[in-house]
Amino acid sequence: MRLSTVPAILASVLALASPALSTPSNRATDIERRDLRQIYAAARKESGVLQVAWGGDEQSDSVAAAFESLFPEVKVNVTVDLSKYWDMKTDRAFLETGSDCVDAAFLQTMHDYPRWKSEGRLMPYKFREWEDVDPRLKDEEGYYLGAFFYNFGPIIYNENKLPAGAEIPKTYQDFLKPEWKNKLVLTYPNDDDAIAFLFSIIIEKYGWKWFSALISQNVHWVRGTATPGKILSQPSSQAAISFTTFPTGESNIKLVLPEDNYMCWPQRGAIFSSTKMPESARLFLSWVMGDDYQRNWQRNGLAGTRNGFGAQEMFQKEFVDPLAFEKFMVDRTKVEWYKLQFESQIGTAQGLSPLVDGI
Numbered sequence: 319m320r321l322s323t324v325p326a327i328l329a330s331v332l333a334l335a336s337p338a339l340s341t342p343s344n345r346a347t348d349i350e351r352r353d354l355r356q357i358y359a360a361a362r363k364e365s366g367v368l369q370v371a372w373g374g375d376e377q378s379d380s381v382a383a384a385f386e387s388l389f390p391e392v393k394v395n396v397t398v399d400l401s402k403y404w405d406m407k408t409d410r411a412f413l414e415t416g417s418d419c420v421d422a423a424f425l426q427t428m429h430d431y432p433r434w435k436s437e438g439r440l441m442p443y444k445f446r447e448w449e450d451v452d453p454r455l456k457d458e459e460g461y462y463l464g465a466f467f468y469n470f471g472p473i474i475y476n477e478n479k480l481p482a483g484a485e486i487p488k489t490y491q492d493f494l495k496p497e498w499k500n501k502l503v504l505t506y507p508n509d510d511d512a513i514a515f516l517f518s519i520i521i522e523k524y525g526w527k528w529f530s531a532l533i534s535q536n537v538h539w540v541r542g543t544a545t546p547g548k549i550l551s552q553p554s555s556q557a558a559i560s561f562t563t564f565p566t567g568e569s570n571i572k573l574v575l576p577e578d579n580y581m582c583w584p585q586r587g588a589i590f591s592s593t594k595m596p597e598s599a600r601l602f603l604s605w606v607m608g609d610d611y612q613r614n615w616q617r618n619g620l621a622g623t624r625n626g627f628g629a630q631e632m633f634q635k636e637f638v639d640p641l642a643f644e645k646f647m648v649d650r651t652k653v654e655w656y657k658l659q660f661e662s663q664i665g666t667a668q669g670l671s672p673l674v675d676g677i
């Protein structure tokens with residue numbers, strides 16, 4: 319696509335929004351007073367399947383299954399795809415039909431949400447425990463909010479595949495030591511904005527010579543952030559260590575936090591105003607922000623975005639700033655510059671989408 323066509327598309331997306339919707343009203347949205355049981359009672363009266371866009375790079379039915387086990391009469395279709403593709407799909411649907419193709423979206427593309435709000439495409443909603451979310455993590459008018467934290471940069475390794483006598487790296491500089499040659503499996507930083515941001519943080523500290531030296535370690539580059547973890551587990555692969563993945567749950571796959579700057583972010587969620595199932599959408603968002611789901615995210619040193627589930631601890635952690643990723647994401651010129659710098663040295667990301675490939 320020619321660059322000049324991008325603003326034209328955004329302008330027509332804007333033009334499609336009805337005047338009534340295009341200026342978010344200043345009337346304060348009330349905080350939900352109903353509990354989950356009462357919202358469920360209202361949601362059961364709606365017919366259809368609630369469509370939820372879920373950003374990720376590993377296929378999973380677990381979110382829908384957990385929701386439907388509690389609320390069997392509300393059908394939900396949680397579809398995982400890369401956030402960078404989900405936002406394109408919703409934009410195209412809105413452009414072509416005036417309606418977003420899903421009822422709600424939980425994505426890593428933080429920059430989309432303020433834009434969607436200004437285009438009149440979001441429905442404000444303040445779930446019951448709204449006050450338990452730090453103002454830095456939510457839109458004060460209730461159009462979107464951070465729902466749970468993810469991070470990349472923690473060091474993940476297979477303890478059975480470490481080089482003899484090797485010390486686990488503490489900093490990203492340590493990965494340049496000779497013992498890590500042929501042992502690294504990493505996600506293409508030009509294929510995922512979160513990984514691009516992590517690499518930009520490291521390069522701002524150590525310079526581009528770090529990136530060149532890393533490449534000469536003969537890195538195994540892969541698509542997706544779940545893929546390195548899976549490859550670490552395979553006995554047939556030389557790869558022993560990564561810093562762009564998460565633990566697989568197997569007992570020999572260990573995680574250690576770096577003593578170096580890494581990244582984390584609050585995954586954002588919102589309900590689209592074109593939803594025909596507003597009560598079901600409110601139920602889903604309330605459930606994600608409810609005690610049970612939030613508690614889930616406290617595993618692996620992560621946190622929910624509610625204060626009661628570790629959010630303030632994320633702000634106090636050393637080496638990481640939970641608000642920095644959004645600043646990177648809104649600067650699309652900078653994101654593009656970094657991604658093309660990476661691509662100029664390691665080439666385009668090879669392989670099918672990690673959701674199709676299924677290593």
Ligand SMILES: *[C@@H]1O[C@H](CO)[C@@H](O)[C@H](O)[C@H]1NC(C)=O
Binds near residue numbers: 367395397
């Ligand atoms: C679930 O969502 C996907 C992606 O939007 C769609 O292709 C599929 O038809 C949906 N399934 C149901 C049962 O709604």
